[in-house]
Amino acid sequence: MELTKKEILDNAKTYKIRPYYTIKLQIQACDFELLLNDIPVFNYSxxxxxxxxxxxxCYILKSGEQNLKIKxxxxxxxxxxxxxxxxSFDVGYNNIVGEKSLDQYIQSAKFQLPQEIKDKKLPYFEIKIPFNADVPWNYNYILEDAQDLSKQSDLLNQTVNNFYHILETKDxxxxxxxxxxxLKLQSDVEFMSRKETEKLLNDLDLSQIKKLYPLENYEIKFYANNKLVRFVSKTKDKDGNQYLYKYTVPPLIEGKLDGEGSFNYLFYLPKDKRELEVF
Known part of the structure; x- marks a missing residue:
């Protein structure tokens, strides 16, 4: 494991330009799901x-046109x-200068829900907005080379149980x-310092898990032309989440209730591999 951590830390790259893209959202009275390039980013009730x-x-794999969708x-x-x-939302970026300072914000796209849409009382609404991004990396090969998972139900169901076993045994x-x-991708595209990457790796230690909740009935959601999957519970919590792998951790302050957490990863099957990995 220490060798794996060292490999991730040694993967650090130095970029002259470091754009940090975000979406600034204001949303009210609905359940919503945000996807970028058909990769789920965030959902909430x-x-x-x-x-x-x-x-x-983390959802911009290469420079060029990006496809944003909100349901x-x-x-x-x-x-x-x-x-x-x-x-309403505003998509754009700041370039990171120096250690962590941000220069002027540059807008790439914006949207405001029209009043006529509110008045129609629709059962569903979806907005798609493309925008261009210029980034100094290219990770597009990850999904280009990944295998189609739509007809691999046995492997997918096996992955659900195998991943649960990893968490259960704290492997x-x-x-x-x-x-x-x-982790390599995340530390790279978020321009993490070595210290930040070390903290990211240390925070992922499974020994923090106190209790792992039992597996519930689940369903499999496909994304990115069936190259990505997420395993979700068929039961939604009060915030609309469908986390399958849930656990507790000891309280930060003695005498308080245990903290709760979950693993909600996307998985993919790299070319020539037989085991799914975390995207």
């Missing part, structure tokens, strides 16, 4: 209103989108093997 700024670099659906058991629904060595390429 917003009963009131929410403002959030979400990093996008809006009614909350809970409602059949139509509420008239209180709202959505950090095997866990890091599955995570290695994902």
């Amino acid at each position: 917003v009963k009131g209103g929410m403002t959030n700024e979400i990093p996008l670099n 809006l659906t009614p909350i809970s058991n409602q059949l139509q989108l509420s008239q209180q629904i709202d959505l 950090s060595k095997k866990y890091f093997e599955l995570m290695k390429e994902s």
Whole structure:
């Protein structure tokens, strides 16, 4: 495991230009899902209103046109989108200068939900907006070379149980093997310093898990032309999440309740491999 960590730390690259892309969201009274290049970024059930700024670099695999999609659906058991629904967002980037300073924000795309859409009380609404990104990396080969998973149900179901076993036995060595390429990508495209990468790796130690919840009934969601999958519970929590791999950790302060966490990874099957890895 230490060799794997060293390999990730030694993967660090130095870029002259370091663009940091984000989407600044304001959303109200709906369930929503955000995808970039058909890779799920974020989903949530917003009963009131929410403002959030979400990093996008990990979903931009190469320079060129990027395809942003947001899906809006009614909350809970409602059949139509509420008239209180709202959505606005702004996509853009800052270049990182020096250690962590940001230069001027540059807008790439923006959107405001028209009033006529709110008035129609639709059962569903989807907005697609392309924008261009210029990044100093190219990880597009990951999905180009990945295998189609749509007809590999036995392997997918096996992966669900194998990954649960890794968590159950706290097999950090095997866990890091599955995570290695994902961690390289994340530390690279988020321009992490060596110290930040070390913290990322240390925080992933499975020994933190106190209790692992039992596996629930699950379904498999496909993305990116069936190259990516996510295993999700068929039961939604109060925030609309469908986490399958849930666990508790000891409280940060003595006497408080245990903390809760979850693993909600995307998996893919690299070319010439027989075991899924974390994207």
